[in-house]
Amino acid sequence: MIETIALHTRLKPGAVEEYEVAHANIPAELVAALRDAGVLNWRIWRSGEDLFHLVEVRDYKAMRHALAENPSNVVWQERMSTLLAVEDDYSGDDRGIPKVWELWERP
Template identity: 70%
Template sequence: MTESIALHTRLKPGTEEAYAHAHANIPPELVEALKGAGVRNWRIWRSGLDLFHVVDVEDYQAMRHALADHPANIPWQARMAELLEVQDDYSGNDSGIQKVWELP
């Protein structure tokens, strides 16, 4: 079973182009790590500096724990830390944005 998790992050002012460039050039080893950790899809939308993510994953907390120290994820997270206002610690203890409603 796959769960969908919504996330919200925020860019540092002036990093919009660098963020778009980074995501246009995702390292293949990171893609493999994400897939290996159970990610089926990860979509990101941007409105101004706000980023909204929807992650379809087998087990969100397990994915976060699996990627926390993964050698493909460590440099990626370091790069994102340069671009995002707040970078999480990849603890896996969060559960994303609370879902309020879904079309029945």
């Protein structure tokens, strides 16, 4: 089964440019760690300082636990902590933003 998780984060004031530069150059080791942890797709949209993520993953909680101490993710999260308004604890206990409605055409 594939889970689709929506997340919301917020940038610190003035961090937009550095955040976009960082995401234009995601380290290959981090991409590999995400894939190994079951991430199939991760998309991020930005509106001002608000970030909206849509994550397609095999098991969200397992992914969060797998990445919690992964060296490439630890380095990435340290960098992101300088840009994001709230730090992420990687507990895996969250379920993201609750879905309210969906229009889906099934084949």
